[in-house]
Amino acid sequence: MAYRQQEAQKAFGQLGIRxxxxxxxxxxxxxxxxxxxxxxxxxxxxxxTHI
Known part of the structure; x- marks a missing residue:
């Protein structure tokens, strides 16, 4: 649950690797x-929370 767009991009990269x-x-x-x-x-x- 990233709070910024940059954190989300980093998490997606880690998801693929992991x-x-x-x-x-x-x-x-x-x-x-x-x-x-x-x-x-x-x-x-x-x-x-509503999305």
Whole structure:
């Protein structure tokens, strides 16, 4: 749960490294749509629980 766009980008990179070997399909699914997945960072943090 990153609070900034830069932290989210770093987390996505780590996700691919950490889980690609053991869960390749899950890692691909999560990283394939990373722009859409990180879209909630465009909204204020107070709204994240409602998204």
């Amino acid at each position: 889980y690609n070997a053991t869960y390749p399909k899950a890692a691909e699914c999560l990283t394939k749509e990373k722009v859409e997945t990180r879209a909630f960072h465009d909204f204020p943090a107070e709204h994240w």
